[in-house]
Amino acid sequence: xxxxxxxxxxxxxxxxxxxxxxxxxxxxxxxxxxxxxxxxxxxxxxxxxxxxxxxxxxxxxxxxxxxxxxxxxxxxxxxxxxxxxxxxxxxxxxxxxxxxxxxxxxxxxxxxxxxxxxxxxxxxxxxxxxxxxxxxxxxxxxxxxxxxxxxxxxxxxxxxxxxxxxxxxxxxxxxxxxxxxxxxxxxxxxxxxxxxxxxxxxxxxxxxxxxxxxxxxxxxxxxxxxxxxxxxxxxxxxxxxxxxxxxxxxxxxxxxxxxxxxxxxxxxxxxxxxxxxxxxxxxxxxxxxxxxxxxxxxxxxxxxxxxxxxxxxxxxxxxxxxxxxxxxxxxxxxxxxxxxxxxxxxxxxxxxxxxxxxxxxxxxx
Amino acid sequence: xxxxxxxxxxxxxxxxxxxxxxxxxxxxxxxxxxxxxxxxxxxxxxxxxxxxxxxxxxxxxxxxxxxxxxxxxxxxxxxxxxxxxxxxxxxxxxxxxxxxxxxxxxxxxxxxxxxxxxxxxxxxxxxxxxxxxxxxxxxxxxxxxxxxxxxxxxxxxxxxxxxxxxxxxxxxxxxxxxxxxxxxxxxxxxxxxxxxxxxxxxxxxxxxxxxxxxxxxxxxxxxxxxxxxxxxxxxxxxxxxxxxxxxxxxxxxxxxxxxxxxxxxxxxxxxxxxxxxxxxxxxxxxxxxxxxxxxxxxxxxxxxxxxxxx
Numbered sequence: 053x054x055x056x057x058x059x060x061x062x063x064x065x066x067x068x069x070x071x072x073x074x075x076x077x078x079x080x081x082x083x084x085x086x087x088x089x090x091x092x093x094x095x096x097x098x099x100x101x102x103x104x105x106x107x108x109x110x111x112x113x114x115x116x117x118x119x120x121x122x123x124x125x126x127x128x129x130x131x132x133x134x135x136x137x138x139x140x141x142x143x144x145x146x147x148x149x150x151x152x153x154x155x156x157x158x159x160x161x162x163x164x165x166x167x168x169x170x171x172x173x174x175x176x177x178x179x180x181x182x183x184x185x186x187x188x189x190x191x192x193x194x195x196x197x198x199x200x201x202x203x204x205x206x207x208x209x210x211x212x213x214x215x216x217x218x219x220x221x222x223x224x225x226x227x228x229x230x231x232x233x234x235x236x237x238x239x240x241x242x243x244x245x246x247x248x249x250x251x252x253x254x255x256x257x258x259x260x261x262x263x264x265x266x267x268x269x270x271x272x273x274x275x276x277x278x279x280x281x282x283x284x285x286x287x288x289x290x291x292x293x294x295x296x297x298x299x300x301x302x303x304x305x306x307x308x309x310x311x312x313x314x315x316x317x318x319x320x321x322x323x324x325x326x327x328x329x330x331x332x333x334x335x336x337x338x339x340x341x342x343x344x345x346x347x348x349x350x351x352x353x354x355x356x357x358x359x360x361x362x363x364x365x366x367x368x369x370x371x372x373x374x375x376x377x378x379x380x381x382x383x384x385x386x387x388x389x390x391x392x393x394x395x396x397x398x399x400x401x402x403x404x405x406x407x408x409x410x411x412x413x414x415x416x417x
Numbered sequence: 418x419x420x421x422x423x424x425x426x427x428x429x430x431x432x433x434x435x436x437x438x439x440x441x442x443x444x445x446x447x448x449x450x451x452x453x454x455x456x457x458x459x460x461x462x463x464x465x466x467x468x469x470x471x472x473x474x475x476x477x478x479x480x481x482x483x484x485x486x487x488x489x490x491x492x493x494x495x496x497x498x499x500x501x502x503x504x505x506x507x508x509x510x511x512x513x514x515x516x517x518x519x520x521x522x523x524x525x526x527x528x529x530x531x532x533x534x535x536x537x538x539x540x541x542x543x544x545x546x547x548x549x550x551x552x553x554x555x556x557x558x559x560x561x562x563x564x565x566x567x568x569x570x571x572x573x574x575x576x577x578x579x580x581x582x583x584x585x586x587x588x589x590x591x592x593x594x595x596x597x598x599x600x601x602x603x604x605x606x607x608x609x610x611x612x613x614x615x616x617x618x619x620x621x622x623x624x625x626x627x628x629x630x631x632x633x634x635x636x637x638x639x640x641x642x643x644x645x646x647x648x649x650x651x652x653x654x655x656x657x658x659x660x661x662x663x664x665x666x667x668x669x670x671x672x673x674x675x676x677x678x679x680x681x682x683x684x685x686x687x688x689x690x691x692x693x694x695x696x697x698x699x700x701x702x703x704x705x706x707x708x709x710x711x712x713x714x715x716x717x718x719x720x721x722x723x724x725x726x727x
Contacts, residue, residue: 102603103574227465256464256630257674261688283604286676289683309680327608328678329633337615338637340608344573413681 058092058381063132064244064277065091065114070127070146072109074119081348083109083122085301088375091245091277096268098280098292098309100324104345106301107281111247114145115164116153133161133244160190163238167250169230173222179233180218186240205236210266228259232266239270246271249281264290285328289313294381297321300346300356307382314410316398317384319361326402339401355387363388363396424452424488425624426476426592431485431495433468433475445471447648447700448485453592458618458625460639460656462632462671468648469628473594476626477510490591508538511585515597517577521569528565531555531584540588554587557617575606579613586617594626599634611638633675636660641711644668647693649700654712664714664724666698667691 072084084106091097099107112118114129129145145153166172174182183205184198193201199218206214209232222230231251238246248267252260268291271278280291288295289309296306297320305318316322326339343360346352355361358368365387367373376389387393398406433446446468453459461469475482478494487495489510492502511534514520521530531551534540541547552562558579569577578598585593595614599607615638618625629635635642636656643653644667652665663669670691677683698720705713706721714721 102605257632258464258670258688258691261674261676265687284676285604285678286683289678289680290676290686292680313678313680323605325678327605329608329637338608338611340612341605342609344575344606409679409682412679416681416685 058090058095062093063090064093065089066128066130066132067110068128068130070110070113070129071125072106072113072118072127073123073125075121075123076349079349082352083301083348085352087127087298087301087303089296089303089306091279093244093277094271094275095294096271096278096280096292097294097296098282098288099296099298100282100285100288101298102283102345104300104348105298107298108249110298111164111249111279111281114162114245114247115158116145116148116150117158118150131157131161159186159238159243160241161243162245162247163241163243164247164249165231165234165238165251168254169227169234170222170254172234173230175222178219178221179225183233183237183240186237190241201240202236205239206233208239208270209233209236210262211236227255228263231255231259231263235263235267235270239274242274243276245277245279247279247281250283251280252287253282253284260287267291285313285324297324300352301348302356302385304357304386305382305384307384308380311380311382314406314413315382316402316406317378317382317389318357318386319363319388320357322398322402323360326399326405330405339399355385365393422454423491425455425490426453426626427486427488428452428476429486429488431472431475431487432483433471433480434483444648446475449643449645449648449650450705451643451650451653453624453626455591455624456618456622457640458627458638460627460629460635460642461645462629462635462642463645464630464671466647467645469630469645470596472645473512473596473626473628477512477594478506504538508534508540508588509591511588511590511593513578513581513585513593513595513598516601517574517581518569520581521577523569526566526568527560527572527580528555530569530580531565531587534584534588538588550587554583557586557620558583558613573606574602575609578602578606578610582610582614582617586621586623589621590623592624592626594628596628597630598627600629600631607634614638632671644671647700649715651700651715652713654709658709658712662712664708664712665716666696666724667693 067087067089070084070087074081074083087110101107124146127146130142131145132140132142135141180202183202187193187198187201203214203218206217211217211229211232252263255263264287282288292309295309295312296303299320305312305321316325323341327341329338341360346356354370355368355373358364367387373385373387375383375385378384378389388396429450430448431446432448435443435445437443461472463469474480476487482495485495489506492505494502494506528551531554532547535547535550551565555562555565560576560579599610602610611634627635627638639656641655642659643650646667652668659668663672670689673689700715703715703717706716707713
């Protein structure tokens with residue numbers, strides 16, 4: 053595995069202290085609380101978390117498709133790209149309005165693959181037309197040019213007999229094929245950033261593996277940056293270079309994939325890793341994180357995970373932990389990382405699991 | 418699990434065809450046979466379109482099976498049901514569905530939803546007994562009595578699925594068919610629900626038919642597993658046999674497709690490919706080969722020899 057140098061000149065996306073809230077009939081929901089994230093060229097980031105942790109909201113902001121009751125309270129999203137003349141441009145997405153983002157960037161520079169390929173494709177349009185649409189819109193390609201490129205794209209995403217498929221409609225294709233078409237549409241304008249929002253949750257495991265391999269292959273070929281949103285740690289392990297674990301609208305732990313998986317520091321990450329079913333242990337019981345995610349309608353006092361956290365300290369209920377630097381790229385928002393905190397050792401099962409993982413991994417070194 | 422006991426559910430050559438048009442018939446389930454013994458969990462896995470959900474729905478008679486024999490605790494429940502058998506089936510076999518929001522009536526309180534089966538079948542003498550049973554089962558699935566007075570939309574996904582499970586178990590059924598009952602839930606909640614289902618099984622002695630596409634979860638809950646593909650059970654055996662010694666190439670590809678949460682290993686691994694046409698496998702030609710007491714593989718003699726020597 054080649055490592056991506058996270059070097060400032062290669063930075064594509066730069067998110068600082070992003071706060072987003074939603075106005076609902078029941079009050080204000082603080083969905084995103086101070087997210088800070090960088091994305092570099094050619095890198096794959098995975099954002100992991102439960103539903104409602106704010107991972108989808110974060111990327112929807114990038115696409116300018118935030119729901120109409122959502123408000124960006126503060127923060128910065130700086131996106132760096134090369135314009136038509138090859139000059140480097142920097143823009144702040146927070147300062148643009150949603151329509152502007154959609155017309156200028158969405159589909160052209162930042163593209164997205166959604167969870168369910170049946171609902172993200174237009175059932176009344178042939179797939180060829182749908183692939184041509186972004187190119188005709190953004191680059192004003194002629195029909196002929198667009199068709200040539202669409203056929204090439206279909207071939208690239210592993211659909212054989214593209215001439216025939218070009219004229220077919222989404223309902224004529226299987227789920228895996230449809231997702232390939234969605235990927236082809238996303239790649240139509242050669243974007244810099246590809247956002248995959250649970251791209252394989254609606255698909256079978258056998259097809260999931262193929263789609264993930266396809267995205268990886270395309271990424272290597274074109275050097276684009278990919279943001280994955282998922283709750284499946286197995287998928288994360290397969291694709292990501294860098295992981296951010298989100299809980300209740302905050303990033304609680306982030307770092308290079310090996311740092312987070314082999315040396316997790318936040319109790320929530322411990323829980324996630326332990327509750328991941330293992331195919332080759334004989335334990336008959338799964339570890340489960342007790343309780344359920346907090347309601348963000350109420351103001352969160354202290355660490356949002358504290359009520360579910362068996363290792364919670366007193367201060368966890370009073371004050372929100374800052375981000376601690378625990379070496380390398382690894383950052384964690386937990387009071388346990390503080391110098392004054394008592395030393396807490398990992399749960400025994402997880403320790404064994406990590407030992408085993410390291411042993412398995414050492415074979416490949 | 419011993420084999421000497423009579424199976425609770427015996428399925429023989431079950432076929433479920435759907436007529437699509439005058440000339441075309443979808444063979445969703447094409448002649449499958451299996452037994453489920455009392456107190457065990459039988460996992461049925463396969464990709465979408467393999468007929469695993471159809472099997473579950475045919476067993477509980479949401480469909481009319483085309484052919485085959487289903488014996489449930491001594492009652493023949495295939496073919497036309499007489500009143501007595503129908504009552505036996507409806508009270509002793511229950512189903513848990515995939516989407517807990519879609520399967521709960523949004524206009525009724527949770528306690529009413531759970532009590533519905535008891536009322537329809539006149540199982541309880543009076544309302545007090547119904548209330549007692551409902552409170553009891555709510556407690557068992559980890560919900561409080563007060564939560565029974567709420568409506569489904571006031572619950573989170575995991576809690577709703579608990580209601581679905583409570584509704585199935587309040588009838589004290591012999592067999593529960595759980596059709597993808599955890600795939601709509603978050604990972605941390607999935608583990609909670611699976612653990613709870615196991616605890617309830619230990620306590621009540623219920624038998625489960627657990628239908629899922631996620632092999633790793635199935636491993637935790639099942640005693641025996643059947644792997645389905647295109648309407649056929651291609652391999653069946655105890656959980657250990659399937660995971661440690663898979664024979665059929667489809668089982669192997671399914672196992673290899675499970676992503677492991679180990680970044681260094683996972684980045685190197687490539688999932689096995691399975692192409693039925695390329696390998697020239699025709700499920701209709703094969704028959705079940707026995708490897709051990711519980712382990713069966715669907716294959717022709719040639720294929721079986723080839724796979725065993727690999």
